[in-house]
Amino acid sequence: MKSLEQFIVEAKGGTYMAGKTAAEIPSRLGAKDIAYENGQYRYLDSYYGGTDFVGQEAIWHKGTPVWAMNYYGRIVDATRFDGEKAGIVIKQALLALYQEKRFLGGFAYRHPLGEYIDETAGDYRSFTGIERILVDGALAYRLDYHGGLIIP
Structure with a gap:
């Protein structure tokens, strides 16, 4: 299972952090898909929306x-924050987190545009x-997520 956990971090870093864009043909109508493969593992992030998603x-x-995670995120205070700023903060925070070879656990990151807390x-x-x-x-952005192993 350690290889699965390592692949999760690798896939997240290899897609979102690498600035990959959504595939031309999504797996679901109206979705945006980002895929990553390495060896016997395949990762797919499929989402709807933009600022709220x-x-x-x-x-x-x-x-x-073998594994899945669901998420819902949104801008809470559009008068002080927007999707572009959120993307900048999140990308920098996650880059720092993935460099620690993990994707879960308590994590905080200070950026000039805002403080990221997970x-x-x-x-x-x-x-x-x-x-x-x-x-x-003040809260400007929030994402809720949950997931885990899929056992047949």
Whole structure:
């Protein structure tokens, strides 16, 4: 299972952090898909929306689904923050997190545009979490997520 956890971090870093764009032909009508493969693992992030969005990340091993995460994020205070700023803060924060070879656990990152805070309960096998950005101490962005192993 350690290889799965390592692949999750690798796939997240290899897609979102690498600035990959959504595939031309999505797996679901109206979705934006970003895929990554390495060896016997395949990762797909499929989402809807922009500033406010919902999606699912999934991983297959040898063609069998083994892990997934669902998420919903939104700008809470559009008068002080927007999707472009959120993207900048999140990208920098996640780059720092993935460099630690992990994607879960308590994590905070200060950026000139806002303070990124991630709180998680559990580990890659079963988890829930909240990702937030505070601007001048006030909530400006929030993402809720949960996921874990898929056992056939």
